[in-house]
Every structure is written in structure tokens, then in C-alpha cells.
Amino acid sequence: MIVLILLILVAVLCFLYLNGTYNENYWKKRGIPFYSKNKYLGPLFEFLYAKQPGFQIMQSIYKTHPEAPAVGVVSLFGRALLIKDLTNVQYVLATDFNSFSHRGMEINEGDILADSIIFNNGKRWKLMRQHITPLFTSSKLKSMYYIIDKSAQDFIDYLKKNPQYLKGNAFETLSTFCSAAIGGSVFGVGTESIFDSPFLKMAQKASQFTLKMNFFFAIANASPKISNFFGIKLFKEHEGFFIDAIKQIIRARERENVKRHDFADICVSLQKNDVLKDHDTGLELKPTDEFLAAQAFFFFIAGVEPSATTMYITLIELGRHPEVLAKVHEEIDNTFEKHENITHDVLCEMEYLDMAINEAMRLHPPIGFVSRQCVQDTVLPVGNIKIEKGTTMFIATYGMHHDETYFPEPNAFKPERFSKENKHNFMDAAYMPFGKGNRICIGVRYAQLQVKAGLVHLLRNYTIRTILHDNEDEVKYKRELVQLRVSNADVEFIPRL
Numbered sequence: 331m332i333v334l335i336l337l338i339l340v341a342v343l344c345f346l347y348l349n350g351t352y353n354e355n356y357w358k359k360r361g362i363p364f365y366s367k368n369k370y371l372g373p374l375f376e377f378l379y380a381k382q383p384g385f386q387i388m389q390s391i392y393k394t395h396p397e398a399p400a401v402g403v404v405s406l407f408g409r410a411l412l413i414k415d416l417t418n419v420q421y422v423l424a425t426d427f428n429s430f431s432h433r434g435m436e437i438n439e440g441d442i443l444a445d446s447i448i449f450n451n452g453k454r455w456k457l458m459r460q461h462i463t464p465l466f467t468s469s470k471l472k473s474m475y476y477i478i479d480k481s482a483q484d485f486i487d488y489l490k491k492n493p494q495y496l497k498g499n500a501f502e503t504l505s506t507f508c509s510a511a512i513g514g515s516v517f518g519v520g521t522e523s524i525f526d527s528p529f530l531k532m533a534q535k536a537s538q539f540t541l542k543m544n545f546f547f548a549i550a551n552a553s554p555k556i557s558n559f560f561g562i563k564l565f566k567e568h569e570g571f572f573i574d575a576i577k578q579i580i581r582a583r584e585r586e587n588v589k590r591h592d593f594a595d596i597c598v599s600l601q602k603n604d605v606l607k608d609h610d611t612g613l614e615l616k617p618t619d620e621f622l623a624a625q626a627f628f629f630f631i632a633g634v635e636p637s638a639t640t641m642y643i644t645l646i647e648l649g650r651h652p653e654v655l656a657k658v659h660e661e662i663d664n665t666f667e668k669h670e671n672i673t674h675d676v677l678c679e680m681e682y683l684d685m686a687i688n689e690a691m692r693l694h695p696p697i698g699f700v701s702r703q704c705v706q707d708t709v710l711p712v713g714n715i716k717i718e719k720g721t722t723m724f725i726a727t728y729g730m731h732h733d734e735t736y737f738p739e740p741n742a743f744k745p746e747r748f749s750k751e752n753k754h755n756f757m758d759a760a761y762m763p764f765g766k767g768n769r770i771c772i773g774v775r776y777a778q779l780q781v782k783a784g785l786v787h788l789l790r791n792y793t794i795r796t797i798l799h800d801n802e803d804e805v806k807y808k809r810e811l812v813q814l815r816v817s818n819a820d821v822e823f824i825p826r827l
């Protein structure tokens with residue numbers, strides 16, 4: 331037995347050695363520099379033992395060859411390329427989408443809650459995206475806005491009744507708001523927003539990137555084949571609870587027959603169609619309760635985690651920059667003086683708050699890098715780089731957001747960068763907290779509304795103080811693969827006089 335294990339180990343090591351060397355030569359032959367620091371296992375595996383978050387490893391690769399349009403890396407059993415040039419980035423995410431429609435991750439059959447838009451690829455992804463997009467049109471968001479605003483107002487009452495939440499673990503406190511808002515938007519709003527919901531605990535658990543989850547994601551990203559071989563299921567433990575909840579909500583909504591303009595409404599109308607069909611490809615999909623639960627499940631995770639992170643990082647930076655905080659307060663107070671209610675349209679007029687959020691997301695993008703996989707041979711225009719089917723493409727969002735070519739003084743918090751006068755096209759191209767192109771975040775506008783509504787009501791009633799632990803002067807992050815989580819800060823909410 332020991333001999334067998336040793337033989338397997340030697341075979342794996344030989345394979346990794348040959349694969350690393352092959353990849354290095356592969357990219358060098360094409361005139362592309364290679365990330366040789368981790369030539370055999372690549373950045374996704376470097377993450378498993380390094381002290382840095384995965385997106386900062388991607389940033390260091392991004393910085394290694396300042397002049398190169400791309401850097402070759404290993405992706406365990408495959409090859410990968412970190413693309414830097416903005417024309418190539420645009421080419422991969424949008425212009426030649428047909429060659430890069432795959433997210434670079436695959437889920438395994440039977441992983442019911444992972445069967446959502448984000449993890450699907452090809453024709454099935456297209457069909458899903460077509461049918462779920464209508465939930466996020468401007469008119470749908472406008473009619474849904476009352477749910478978000480009510481959650482934000484109820485959140486303030488909740489803080490007033492529970493002053494213990496004003497200090498200590500602000501991220502958790504903001505997550506309770508996000509969970510109530512997304513819960514209302516997905517399932518409908520009751521007479522009161524629910525801040526202590528089992529869904530929040532589930533969403534937090536599902537996106538709590540334990541070592542096991544980070545490992546699963548690294549494997550699914552680095553090699554769908556291995557993930558398939560081990561039958562990795564990402565969200566198995568939440569299936570029973572979540573699918574059951576969605577079934578009950580849909581059945582209740584069918585019985586009630588009232589429109590609430592939320593996701594549950596869409597579920598009921600999709601199920602009336604019996605099958606979803608893509609007329610171009612002929613592909614059909616049955617909108618079963620399980621299928622709809624998978625979509626709602628991901629909305630829940632995205633509506634809580636990255637959304638709460640966005641509020642948190644904005645508040646952290648506002649607390650560190652009193653002059654910016656004063657301007658945000660002024661804008662909010664003026665708006666409340668002019669308008670009785672903060673409607674969708676009123677919220678969208680608040681430009682300075684928008685600039686502050688944009689700048690916080692530039693400094694600390696909640697999702698630190700994105701990936702795609704090439705599904706047919708093609709050529710990247712800048713550098714004339716031939717890309718073969720199967721190559722994974724990494725785009726280092728965090729790296730681009732901190733590149734001084736696009737954002738001078740990249741580590742400074744300057745909302746003015748995002749004013750109408752200062753915004754430049756190249757800056758737009760390098761700024762992508764919600765990704766870009768055909769697979770851009772489907773919930774981008776929803777998320778912006780939720781974050782803004784939460785901040786407007788919070789900052790109308792409270793001012794803030796940012797505390798950086800151990801007298802550090804820099805915001806630091808936890809060791810996560812893709813998600814950005816702050817490790818050394820907190821925010822205190824102080825009632826305004």
C-alpha cells in the first residue's frame with residue numbers, strides 16, 4: 331500500500347513538473363512572460379498556503395511585468411493567462427464573447443443550489459440569463475424599490491431599539507439590513523422587516539469561506555475535471571431548508587394571487603409557462619421549484635455578502651475621511667429637506683454619495699478577480715496572442731483598480747475621480763467591481779439601490795467613527811480567494827444630534 335501511495339505521489343509530482351515546464355515554454359514561445367514564482371501549481375494553489383488573499387496574489391502577478399499585455403500562469407492541469415491590456419480585457423468579456431462565454435468553473439450534477447446563472451455556461455446559461463434578466467429591468471426595480479426603502483427605514487428603528495448594535499461588529503449589523511432587504515425583494519415584504527432571519531444565518535454560512543469552501547472553489551476554478559471526479563457539491567447542506575422555503579412561498583403566492591413585484595411573483599409567472607425556451611438554440615428548461623430555488627439562493631448570497639461589504643468599506647473610508655463624510659451628510663440632509671420620501675428617482679439623483687461608493691468599490695472591490703474560459707480557438711488583438719480552447723483567463727480586478735496608469739495615487743480615497751468632469755473612458759474600462767460584458771453582474775442595479783438606500787437612512791440618523799485595530803493605518807483583508815473581507819477595522823454608529 332505504501333509503495334502504491336509513493337508511486338502515485340511520484341507520478342503526480344512528475345506530472346506537475348512536466349505540466350509546469352510545458353506551460354512555461356508554451357507561453358514563452360508565444361512571447362508572453364510567465365509567472366515563474368509558482369510554476370508548477372499556479373496562483374490558485376499558491377493561495378492555499380500563502381498568507382495573502384487570492385486577489386492580491388493575482389495583483390502581484392499583474393504587477394510582475396508592467397509592459398506585457400498578459401502574463402502566463404499555470405492552472406493545475408491546464409494553462410491560464412492573466413490578461414492586463416484593457417483592449418484584450420474588453421475583447422474577452424464582450425467583443426469575442428462567443429469564444430469566452432464560460433466562467434471557468436463547473437458545477438457537478440446534483441448540486442441543486444449551485445445550478446444558478448453564475449455557475450452555468452453555454453446554452454443553459456444563455457437561456458437562464460434571458461429569462462431572469464426581466465426581474466432587473468428599470469421598471470421592475472422601480473416597483474420593487476418600496477421594499478428596499480421600507481427595509482432601510484425599519485433598520486433604523488431596529489438600531490434605535492437595539493443600541494447594543496451601534497458599536498462592535500458593524501459588518502454583521504449591516505448584513506442584517508442586507509438580508510432583510512434582499513429577503514423582502516426575493517420573498518416579498520411583510521408588515522415588518524425581518525432582521526433575525528434563518529435566511530441570514532444560511533447566507534452567512536453559505537458564503538463563509540471556510541478552508542473547505544476555499545479549497546472546493548480553488549479546485550472548481552483550477553480544474554473542473556478534478557471537481558467532477560470528486561463529485562464536489564458546493565451548497566449541499568443548505569438544500570433541504572432553502573428549497574423547502576421557496577416551495578412554500580411559491581405555493582402561498584399562487585393561492586393569494588396578489589402582485590408584490592418581487593422574485594416570488596416572477597417565479598409564479600415563469601412556472602405558468604411550463605417550459606423556458608431559447609428560440610435560437612431550441613434548448614428547453616423546466617422552471618421547477620428546485621431551479622428557481624437555486625436562482626433565489628444565489629441572489630440571497632450576493633444580496634447579503636458583497637452588498638454588506640460595499641456598505642462596510644464605504645463607511646470605513648467615510649470614517650477615515652471626515653471632509654468626504656461631511657459632504658455626504660450635507661447631500662443627504664439637503665435631499666431629506668427637499669423631499670418627503672426618498673423614492674427610487676430621488677435616490678438616483680444623489681451624485682456625491684454615488685461617487686463615494688464607487689471610489690470605495692475601486693479601493694476595495696468586493697469581488698477581487700473574475701475568470702473566463704476559452705471555448706473555441708481565437709486571437710487576442712493586442713500582442714496578437716493565440717488562445718487555444720480550454721485556456722483559463724484571469725482578470726485581476728483588484729490589480730487594475732490599483733494601477734496608477736488608470737487611477738493616479740491608487741491608494742488614496744478620492745470620490746472626485748468619479749465626478750462627471752473627471753471620469754475618463756480609459757478609467758471606465760479599468761473599473762469593474764461588477765465585472766463587465768455579457769456576464770456582468772445581473773444584480774448590479776439592484777445592489778446599488780440596496781446599498782444606497784441603506785447608507786442614506788443610516789447616515790441621515792448616524793455619524794460614524796472608523797476604528798483600525800492595533801493602530802494600523804492601512805485597511806487589511808482576510809485570506810479569502812475571490813471575495814474581499816476587511817480584517818482589521820470596525821465602524822461605530824453615533825446618533826446625530
Ligand code: HEM
Nearest residue numbers: 448629632633636637697700764765766769771772773777
Ligand atoms: C455590491 C454587491 C455585488 C457585487 C460587488 C457583485 C459583483 C459581481 C461580479 C464581479 C460578478 C461577476 C461578473 C463577471 O464575471 O463579469 C457578479 C456576477 C453575478 N451577480 Fe453580482 N454582485 C453584487 C450583488 C449582486 C446581487 C444583489 C445579485 C442578485 C440579486 C447578483 C447576482 C449576480 C449574478 C446572477 C451573477 C452571474 C452573472 C452571469 O454569470 O451571467 N449580484 N456579481
